Amino acid sequence: MELQKPRGTRDFLFEEMRKRKYVEGTLRRIFELYGYQEIKTPLFEDLSLFTLKSGEGITEQIYHFQDKGGRDLALRPELTAPVARLYLNQLQKAPKPLKMYYFGSCFRYERPQAGRFRQFWQMGCELIGGKSPDAEGEVIALAAHCLEELGLEDFEIHIGNLGIIRGILNQAEVSSPEQTQIMAIIDKGEVEELMKFLEDMTMENSYKNMLRELIGLQGHREVLEQVEEMVMNNSQAIGALQELEGLLEVLDSVGFSNYIVNLGIARGLDYYSGTVFEIYVHGLGAQKQISGGGTYNLIEIFGGEKVESTGFAFGFDRVMEALHQQGTYLPLDKVVEVFVAPVSPEVKLKSFQIARKLREAGIPTETDLAGKKFKKLLSHANNLKVNYVVLVGARDLEQGQVTVKDMDSGQQELVALEDVVDVLTERTRG
Structure with missing residues (x-):
């Protein structure tokens, strides 16, 4: 019998591991420059932690099993939910803001392809208790600092706010389940699929057209003026737009203006509530997204108090692939001198x-x-x-x-x- 590694997994040999350790060490160093401290959570958790509010796409991909005591458990498909659980268990009374970062493997049962694996690594951080837009601005600047330190070129940070689209859907009296479906379609970037879905709804055409135009808007600060004209009669959307303006002001103040306003970002996880952002490297083709994050309310959903939280995670494997594709020089120490x-x-x-x-x-x-x-x-x-x-x-x-x-x-x-x-x-x- 010939033994093979499981489908969707990889072996890393010496040279690749040296590169991965260098990148990991660089990211750790930058996180800690911003005052973040490392945490570690279990590889497996109660299944309910991920099925409660992780989004249908991830729920279907969960590796789940029963242990010998009949408990339903799951290999973690992402790391934000475990961090929220850790906070609820041990850190609710800790002084805020809390800054923590993590590095670890995650597991999703999906079709293996270029840039997608069933075991993959995430490295990210969570800022719990910081006031937005200041906290969001620091988190996004931190992500950019990490990639600049690695020497990665031609990356784009796209920023949006879910509250703008949510405000339109709420004003149009779209039900919560339908909103979830709409956001999932927007997240996939399928405009035609979205319009087909909206055709079967009783929503007024003005809202449908507004949604289509909004998710196609991309640009710099000038985009905000167009958005304001479109949603001026929607208080929730206007509030979200003002949040976005405040965030961009913070980024400009720290000298980071290389961002793109993109209202077509929805994120695949249901717990994101306001600002969202994604980082793209276009040389990676279909798997161009190397990072994503935003502001979320997962702690409140899990039964804790309402506390503002912002975080992001790098798809570590995609960062490595982007560095490889660009031929980025990594100053590795000699193994033996x-x-x-x-x-x-x-x-x-x-x-x-x-x-x-x-x-x-x-x-x-x-x-x-x-x-x-x-x-x-x-x-x-x-x-x-x-x-x-x-x-x-x-x-x-x-x-x-x-x-x-x-x-x-x-x-x-x-x-x-x-x-x-x-x-x-x-x-x-x-």
């Missing part, structure tokens, strides 16, 4: 001692663990692409010395055994 090579079996233990001292000094070091002949040791060091080889020979040791070889220049020199750590520390860290 020094190889300690015992010239003969009798100096093997001394080689172990030298390697340990180098590691204690923070220098990534390997030594021979396979009993290779001397020529093969140098070949192995070449394959490892080390900077230096420490040649440990019996005669040199009698003089209290070892030979240090620079693998780039080929030059060799004798170094006192007691000085080898200092010499290599200076050269690898200088």
Whole structure:
């Protein structure tokens, strides 16, 4: 029997993992610059956590099962709901605003294709208790800062507010279930499907036409004037528009004006309530969206108090693919910098001692663990692409010395055994 990995999953080898760890470390560093602290939630939760208000699309894709006690559980399909649950369990009385970030794998049973997998990774943050639009502005600026730090080019941040469309639907007296269907269609970007759906409704044509025009609006600040003219008689939509204007003012004030107002953003999760945004990299084709987020009321839906919350998550795998597609240079550290090579079996233990001292000094070091002949040791060091080889020979040791070889220049020199750590520390860290 040939064992294969499950469909929709991947194995990551050494080079890819080094790149992923670098990107992960960079994102962690930027999150923490903004005062966010890391949390970790379980891989599986009660099924109801995700079926209550996650949206029909995700509910159908949930990996769910019963444990031996008959409890209905699910592998997490996203991470915002677990964060809300964690807040309700442990942090309701904590001083606000609360800033937290996370990194972890999620699972959805969907058809595997380019950019879509059944196990995937998300890295994101949640800001609970911050007042909008200030909180929303910081969260969006944080997302942009992360991508700029990675050197990703040509990304677009599209920003909208669900309250504008909700205001029109409420004024047109569209039922809540129908609103959910409409928002799901808008989220897919299917204009024709939307108009076909609206044809079968008793809604006035003026509302239908307004919806079609609104979801097609994209641009900079000038778009807001068009929206205001269209919804001036709708107080809810006007309120949402004013929220959006306030958010854009915050972004402009911090020097980030490279955004696109896009009222066709609806997001696939039902718990988003106001500002929403998505980040696109068009070189990825159909899977161009690498991040999404916004303001949500999930905590109140789960039985907590009403508290403003804003967050977003990067599709980590898509960020990696975007960096790959653009050929972005990632300054990866060397895996091994020094190889300690015992010239003969009798100096093997001394080689172990030298390697340990180098590691204690923070220098990534390997030594021979396979009993290779001397020529093969140098070949192995070449394959490892080390900077230096420490040649440990019996005669040199009698003089209290070892030979240090620079693998780039080929030059060799004798170094006192007691000085080898200092010499290599200076050269690898200088």
